[in-house]
Amino acid sequence: MSDLPLTSLAELERQLAALGLVGRRVVFHTAFRAVGEVEGGIDGYLSVLTRLCPTVAAPGFTFESTIHPPDDDHPERNGFDYAKRWVSPAIPFDPRTASIDPRMGVFPRKLVALPGAERSGHPWNSWVAWGEGAEAMTQPHPWDQPHRPMEWLEANDGWVALVGVGLESCSALHLAEQRAGRRPFIRWAVDREGKTRRVHVAGCGNGFPALGEDLQSLFHKGPLGAATVWAAPLRELIPAAARLLGEKPFLTVCSPTCLKCRDGSTGGPRD
Ligand SMILES: [Zn+2]
Numbered sequence: 063m064s065d066l067p068l069t070s071l072a073e074l075e076r077q078l079a080a081l082g083l084v085g086r087r088v089v090f091h092t093a094f095r096a097v098g099e100v101e102g103g104i105d106g107y108l109s110v111l112t113r114l115c116p117t118v119a120a121p122g123f124t125f126e127s128t129i130h131p132p133d134d135d136h137p138e139r140n141g142f143d144y145a146k147r148w149v150s151p152a153i154p155f156d157p158r159t160a161s162i163d164p165r166m167g168v169f170p171r172k173l174v175a176l177p178g179a180e181r182s183g184h185p186w187n188s189w190v191a192w193g194e195g196a197e198a199m200t201q202p203h204p205w206d207q208p209h210r211p212m213e214w215l216e217a218n219d220g221w222v223a224l225v226g227v228g229l230e231s232c233s234a235l236h237l238a239e240q241r242a243g244r245r246p247f248i249r250w251a252v253d254r255e256g257k258t259r260r261v262h263v264a265g266c267g268n269g270f271p272a273l274g275e276d277l278q279s280l281f282h283k284g285p286l287g288a289a290t291v292w293a294a295p296l297r298e299l300i301p302a303a304a305r306l307l308g309e310k311p312f313l314t315v316c317s318p319t320c321l322k323c324r325d326g327s328t329g330g331p332r333d
Pocket of ligand 1 (some may be wrong): 266267268269315316317320321322323
């Protein structure tokens with residue numbers, strides 16, 4: 063048993079209001095374990111979000127349809143070591159049946175099961191959305207536009223909430239990378255017909271916490287249960303992060319040996 067106090071749904075509602083998220087379209091990156099004991103568990107937590115936010119979204123990324131690059135398609139500066147074999151089940155991608163990677167946590171798996179939830183048809187950066195605009199946010203999701211759902215949210219006054227996770231989990235910052243001139247990486251996935259096709263995907267976010275000092279004034283901060291939340295409007299966050307990445311392209315390099323950070327910070331794949 064956990065020693066954390068039980069948070070009531072009424073208290074969660076007050077906390078969500080204090081964060082300025084009531085009535086907003088919000089992408090939640092949730093480490094539910096950090097939220098602690100909540101009345102009704104994850105279902106109680108989700109019931110508060112869907113009652114108070116018209117749109118609730120979350121990353122539902124999957125990697126089970128990816129496959130090793132074809133021998134005749136090896137773009138340079140692609141954050142990829144072509145000498146390594148990609149070990150993947152390469153299951154033909156179908157958004158109706160694709161699993162959500164366990165590293166995404168329990169939240170998107172619960173969200174996608176709600177009536178009216180939608181899932182986007184990108185075989186890597188797939189998004190789950192529920193509520194108002196869910197279909198417009200997720201459909202279509204072309205394989206060469208990994209950040210299209212995030213662009214829709216940004217254009218429609220969406221916010222991001224990091225619940226018990228850091229900036230490394232903030233997918234909006236990958237859109238900021240693209241705005242700063244970094245091309246998304248190229249990977250390969252198997253489509254529903256069993257054909258191998260290129261897919262454009264986000265890079266490495268492990269170094270994003272280095273943006274925290276410069277960006278922190280944009281975030282509302284407060285608790286949700288036992289978790290600390292950082293919440294910000296995408297319309298402000300994405301341009302500010304893109305500006306910063308343009309000025310300091312190597313700020314978010316996570317380690318000298320990270321191929322994705324090496325190639326992403328110098329512009330991404332040459333095609
Ligand atoms: Zn990295």
